[in-house]
Amino acid sequence: MRATRIAAVIFSAALAFVGANNAFAANPYKTPCTADGKRVCAMQNQAKAESCLRQHMDQLTPACKTYLTKKKG
Structure with missing residues (x-):
């Protein structure tokens, strides 16, 4: 049950990041x-x-990992 809640929170955060991705693109320095x-x-x-x-992907926040993965492709 707890794992399900954690997964739901992570999924929600990922959806929020995808929605906010355009805002990040507006300011390339942030x-x-x-x-x-x-x-x-x-x-x-x-x-x-x-x-x-x-080189330090294992130490990054999930949002940063997603950003770098999208940027590479």
């Missing part, structure tokens, strides 16, 4: 990976941090 770039790679410039972020 992405779902901005905070992760600062936290994981200690970089302010997200464009420069992208290769570092891809």
Whole structure:
């Protein structure tokens, strides 16, 4: 039962992210990976941090992982 609730919350968050994806695209300097770039790679410039972020996918937030996966394709 608890696993079902967790899955529902994750699914809802993913749907919210997909809906908000256009808002992120409006400002290329603010992405779902901005905070992760600062936290994981200690970089302010997200464009420069992208290769570092891809090397540390296991440490990223779900929103950032989704963003990088979509951006690659």
